[in-house]
Amino acid sequence: ELKVEQNPLFLSMQEGKNYTIYCNYSTTSDRLYWYRQDPGKSLESLFVLLSNGAVKQEGRLMASLDTKARLSTLHITAAVHDLSATYFCAVVSPTGNQFYFGTGTSLTVIP
């Protein structure tokens, strides 16, 4: 079974600071996803990373993928309160039809 680990699980940071969330996975996968979930809401797709070295950026969030290390990072630049949410990474199984999620990182940005 493919395992996905995220750290940290909880992150409290001040506005304006930078921080990185890490996502490790246990076996080979050719796709990695980042999702955002606001309290009481469903999951919203942020990024899909399809190859080694892939980097995607949207606003203050930047995601990267190292398939050799089986590691993805979600970097937050100059955090703002609106980024407070839970962030999940997920990888797809080698068969391509199952998705495995990390336990999520709950981010709180403090003014």
Place this chain on the structure above:
Amino acid sequence: DVKVTQSSRYLVKRTGEKVFLECVQDMDHENMFWYRQDPGLGLRLIYFSYDVKMKEKGDIPEGYSVSREKKERFSLILESASTNQTSMYLCASSLDGGNTIYFGEGSWLTVV
């Protein structure tokens, strides 16, 4: 835009009742999924289906069954609800070989 619709957003059921959670997607996706989400445990896969009338157990299928009679509809059934099935249930769909998975809004189930 892909739309995954879960018809029941909030339900309260009694222990022992049979519960149906319905999910419909409008993008002709082959794959459909049911997850439950609990605090501290993330998303756990209950069942998934990669075609009509096909189903596969996920990580926590006990106490649940599913039905996929039509491609667009995937139902989760709790034959006899128990209090430990109180949770948020998320339906999702994806294209075969597609590059993302789309989620519904979630169904909050409370079993009393």
